Amino acid sequence: MKILVTGGAGFIGSAVVRQAVRDGFEVVNLDALTYAANLDNVASVADAPGYAFVQADITDRAAMDAVFADHAPDAVMHLAAESHVDRSIDGPGAFIQTNVTGTYTLLEAARAYWTKAGKPDGFRFHHVSTDEVFGSLGPTGMFTEDTPYDPRSPYSASKAASDHLVRAWGETYGLPVVLSNCSNNYGPFHFPEKLVPVVILNALHGKPIPVYGAGENVRDWLFVEDHADALLCVLQNGELGRSYNIGGENEARNIDLIRTICGLLDRMHPEGAPHDRLIEFVTDRPGHDARYAIDPSRIRAELGWRPSVTLEQGLERTVRWYLDNENWWRPLLDRDGVGARLGVTA
Ligand code: NAD
CATH class of the missing domain: 3.40.50.720 (NAD(P)-binding Rossmann-like Domain)
Incomplete structure (x- = not known):
């Protein structure tokens, strides 16, 4: 095919x-x-x-x-x-x-x-x-x-x-x-402006980790x-x-997701720990949706599919990947002013 x-x-x-x-x-x-x-x-x-x-x-x-x-x-x-x-x-x-x-x-x-x-x-x-x-x-x-x-x-x-x-x-x-x-x-290869890489990369650079509003927005993560x-x-x-x-059957508030990533970094990259000291609450995104949650019953019942990793396992693999692949993400900080917007440089 x-x-x-x-x-x-x-x-x-x-x-x-x-x-x-x-x-x-x-x-x-x-x-x-x-x-x-x-x-x-x-x-x-x-x-x-x-x-x-x-x-x-x-x-x-x-x-x-x-x-x-x-x-x-x-x-x-x-x-x-x-x-x-x-x-x-x-x-x-x-x-x-x-x-x-x-x-x-x-x-x-x-x-x-x-x-x-x-x-x-x-x-x-x-x-x-x-x-x-x-x-x-x-x-x-x-x-x-x-x-x-x-x-x-x-x-x-x-x-x-x-x-x-x-x-x-x-x-x-x-x-x-x-x-x-x-x-x-x-996961791996996620463009640096998205939430999970922003948290990892800003933490690695000792820069503030921006959190919209009070970080109460809930997402399901896959x-x-x-x-x-x-x-x-x-x-x-x-x-x-x-x-x-x-869906991933993994609902989390943004603030909890960010704290989990900081905790993984404390363990996997102790330099700069505790990383959650960098969390900084910023003005919320306009029209920021409060909560998304997926009912995956259909794909599970009809196609027999379900996720293979938990959020904690997937995040650990993701943090490991960013720690091991600076040659992938470093040049991207130069692209489209991404690094400058995040406060980190190439
Ligand atoms: P991405 O921005 O990383 O990748 C999009 C790709 O599309 C890029 O390689 C880009 O060059 C290409 N592209 C953009 N405009 C194009 C055009 N006019 N012609 C040809 N190529 C073009 O996005 P992603 O996160 O990989 O998302 C992929 C798809 O999955 C999208 O349709 C998105 O809506 C959907 N999706 C994403 C998520 C998520 O969490 N990222 C969740 C659910 C669904």
């Missing part, structure tokens, strides 16, 4: 690419290489037989048609997106362009290719999305696949729009689609390699037209 993975040089896409190649799939990695991409993320599989990389933008219809014609994939896993909520607040335009127009363009190219090929039964278009489309929960309850959409940030609104487009292409044109909505990921595993499971075994919520 040959899989076209969009966004395969990003955080989750590269985990999917690495795992798919290890599992023996042929993989075409399509990525525009925005600030968030890094081909080092897939360096371990770049020479594998059956792996190809194409630099292209999903909003470019001619380029998408060419990729389908040249590579004839059996399936698409669509992860390319603008993904950072804070950036969507500062500049929503890129999110509409890539997440909405880009998904539309990719759907149309996929539909043309699938139609021309005689609508083969086995073709799949797997759209990868987020639990943020469901909005914000109170102290109780969980998101199921039937929870009404209620996106509240430009990022989540653009992802919600893309989910609707994918469902509509399934209903209207019969395109064989499957969707998944996942909670917050963390180790990225478990997400990649779940996505390949949904692609192969998911029912057409259905969506699957993917």
Whole structure:
């Protein structure tokens, strides 16, 4: 089976690419290489037989048609997106362009290719999305696949729009689609501006660790390699037209997550301990969703999937990876003013 993975040089896409190649799939990695991409993320599989990389933008219809014609994939896993909520607040335009127009363009190219090929039964278009489309929960309850959409940030609104487009292409044109909505990921190769790497890198530099509001916001956390595993499971075994919520069964308040990382650093990198002295509460993000929680019953009952690591185990692996891979993250601090914004330098 040959899989076209969009966004395969990003955080989750590269985990999917690495795992798919290890599992023996042929993989075409399509990525525009925005600030968030890094081909080092897939360096371990770049020479594998059956792996190809194409630099292209999903909003470019001619380029998408060419990729389908040249590579004839059996399936698409669509992860390319603008993904950072804070950036969507500062500049929503890129999110509409890539997440909405880009998904539309990719759907149309996929539909043309699938139609021309005689609508083969086995073709799949797997759209990868987020639990943020469901909005914000109170102290109780969980998101199921039937929870009404209620996106509240430009990022989540653009992802919600893309989910609707994918469902509509399934209903209207019969395109064989499957969707998944996942909670917050963390793990190796996570771009330095995201919460978990910010905590690790600022702690290593002895810089303040910024915490929005009182750190009371609750998220469900999933180790990225478990997400990649779940996505390949949904692609192969998911029912057409259905969506699957993917979660880590690991709810944590931001402040508790941050304290756990600081505790791991105290043990694994005692220099500068105790690291939680660096925690600094900052003005909350506008419209900051209070709580996300995933009910993963469907994927567990129907596909037999569940996460392989606990939050503590996954965070320990993540901290170890950042301690051992300074050559990966150090140059990224220079990119797009990321290091300067975080108060750490390259
Ligand atoms: P990321 O920002 O690390 O990677 C996105 C990739 O898409 C980058 O390599 C980028 O170059 C590429 N890209 C962006 N615009 C493009 C375009 N116009 N054409 C082609 N490529 C383009 O994001 P991520 O965290 O790996 O997220 C991947 C997907 O998973 C996204 O769709 C996101 O919404 C979804 N998701 C993320 C999380 C999370 O916690 N990170 C959780 C659930 C779902």
